[in-house]
Amino acid sequence: MIQLYMPLNFLGVVYRELKQSTADIDRMFSIMDQNREIQDAPDARTLQILDPRVGPAVHFDHVRFGYEPNRIILHDLSFTIPAGTTTAIVGRSGAGKSTLSRLLFRFYDVQSGRITLDGQDVRDVTQASLRQAIGIVPQDTVLFNDTIAYNIRYGRPDASDEEIMQAARAAQMDAFIEQLPEGLATQVGERGLKLSGGEKQRLAIARTLLKRPGLLIFDEATSALDTRTERALQREIWQLARNRTTLIIAHRLSTITHADQILVMDHGRIAEQGTHAQLLAAGGVYASMWDMQKREVPAPDLSEPLA
Numbered sequence: 001m002i003q004l005y006m007p008l009n010f011l012g013v014v015y016r017e018l019k020q021s022t023a024d025i026d027r028m029f030s031i032m033d034q035n036r037e038i039q040d041a042p043d044a045r046t047l048q049i050l051d052p053r054v055g056p057a058v059h060f061d062h063v064r065f066g067y068e069p070n071r072i073i074l075h076d077l078s079f080t081i082p083a084g085t086t087t088a089i090v091g092r093s094g095a096g097k098s099t100l101s102r103l104l105f106r107f108y109d110v111q112s113g114r115i116t117l118d119g120q121d122v123r124d125v126t127q128a129s130l131r132q133a134i135g136i137v138p139q140d141t142v143l144f145n146d147t148i149a150y151n152i153r154y155g156r157p158d159a160s161d162e163e164i165m166q167a168a169r170a171a172q173m174d175a176f177i178e179q180l181p182e183g184l185a186t187q188v189g190e191r192g193l194k195l196s197g198g199e200k201q202r203l204a205i206a207r208t209l210l211k212r213p214g215l216l217i218f219d220e221a222t223s224a225l226d227t228r229t230e231r232a233l234q235r236e237i238w239q240l241a242r243n244r245t246t247l248i249i250a251h252r253l254s255t256i257t258h259a260d261q262i263l264v265m266d267h268g269r270i271a272e273q274g275t276h277a278q279l280l281a282a283g284g285v286y287a288s289m290w291d292m293q294k295r296e297v298p299a300p301d302l303s304e305p306l307a
């Protein structure tokens with residue numbers, strides 16, 4: 001009995017950990033294919049994105065959700081991210097921000113209401129097509145014990161070395177790669193070169209660029225990088241997000257002042273909604289969060305043209 005229990009228990013732990021971190025979604029589903037809680041509907045269709053160049057319109061329609069039935073995390077949540085625009089979500093720790101991205105990937109099903117991409121309910125499309133359409137730059141990128149090329153190519157297995165270098169260039173990682181003795185063939189991860197937080201995030205951006213997802217989710221790291229890296233990365237993120245449907249889960253307000261729309265979440269509800277300027281003028285929760293953070297970290301200058 002114990003022999004059977006141990007591996008099952010181990011799998012359960014791995015599954016929970018990966019599910020929690022949203023860190024490496026594709027990998028998780030290839031490992032855990034047999035262990036899914038959520039199944040495709042028998043007549044599930046392939047997700048169709050109306051304009052793949054800008055990505056889908058995303059709609060949360062009266063969504064109610066809890067991980068456990070008696071503890072509701074999202075209460076009757078409704079909002080729209082128009083196709084090709086950027087929405088940032090801010091709010092206290094535990095407000096339910098990361099839960100939104102887990103629901104978009106359909107790790108869980110809503111208890112009531114619905115989530116649609118270009119009008120298609122996530123429960124009516126195949127999970128493979130849904131996950132193919134979403135790219136996430138996670139808080140903490142999981143690296144494989146393999147080469148830099150392998151780690152970037154993971155975004156699109158049939159990509160050529162030239163396409164990998166193009167993605168690396170766009171993520172401003174090319175100079176770093178070129179100065180390594182073995183370039184793209186350099187081993188990274190636990191048994192190879194250790195990358196810094198900023199380098200890992202650039203790698204995640206390159207991987208996501210290569211995947212060319214319709215919907216981009218950027219889960220901002222809670223721990224601040226050094227100011228120069230932070231500014232350079234923000235510029236890259238805005239470049240990546242420009243004219244593409246993007247959801248940014250933000251911890252630092254200075255990084256999202258350019259968003260088309262900011263949602264302030266509080267206890268699973270939207271407390272405020274608007275642009276940075278509108279929310280400051282409203283003088284509510286966002287304005288006081290801004291005042292508080294301004295005293296801690298000076299806002300980076302994003303007025304220069306993007307690279």
Ligand code: ATP
Nearest residue numbers: 020067068073091092093094095096097098099100
């Ligand atoms: P942070 O800013 O700290 O990342 P968040 O706003 O992203 O927080 P979520 O991760 O969405 O918050 O979590 C919302 C609530 O759901 C929290 O109270 C959390 O404890 C709970 N929660 C998250 N994951 C699970 C889970 N797998 N099972 C049960 N409860 C969970």
